[in-house]
Amino acid sequence: MKSYTITVNGNVYHVTVEETTADAGSAQQVSAPVPQPTIAQTSPEAIPQPSGSAGKIEVKASVPGKVIGVEVTVGQSVKAGDNVLILESMKMEIPVVAPEDGTIVSILASEGDNVENGVVLATMN
Structure with a gap:
C-alpha cells in the first residue's frame, strides 16, 4: 500500500493505493512517510478583530x-x-x-x- 496526500482546489484528500505485480500471488507492500501539507486557514477567531481605534x-x-x-x-x-x-x-x-x-x-x-x-x-x- 502507498499513501498519498492530494490537494484539489484547496481540498486535501488522503489516498491509499495498493500496488500489485503481474504475479497475483506476490503482492508487494510499500510504505513511505508522506509529508502532510499545511493549509493556511484563517478562521474568524484567528483574524485580529478591530480595536477601539479601528473603523466603525x-x-x-x-x-x-x-x-x-x-x-x-x-x-x-x-x-x-x-x-x-x-x-x-x-x-x-x-x-x-x-x-x-x-x-x-x-x-x-x-x-x-x-x-x-x-x-x-x-x-x-
Whole structure:
C-alpha cells in the first residue's frame, strides 16, 4: 500500500493505493512517510478583530474563499459599492464591496489568506 496526500482546489484528500505485480500471488507492500501539507486557514477567531481605534463600519466576507486581491489602501476614500477586496471561491472571483461611503481605516486580510464567511476583512469610517 502507498499513501498519498492530494490537494484539489484547496481540498486535501488522503489516498491509499495498493500496488500489485503481474504475479497475483506476490503482492508487494510499500510504505513511505508522506509529508502532510499545511493549509493556511484563517478562521474568524484567528483574524485580529478591530480595536477601539479601528473603523466603525465592518467590511465582511460574504463567502468562504481565498483573498486574491486587495483593491484599497488605508486612508483611501471609497464610495458604496467600490471593490475593497477580491475573493476567489469555487473558481469565481467575488468582489467584497464597501457597504457605504467612507474611508478605509484598517485592512485585516492579505492576498493569499483563506477566509471564512462572515470574517471582518477591513474596517472603515
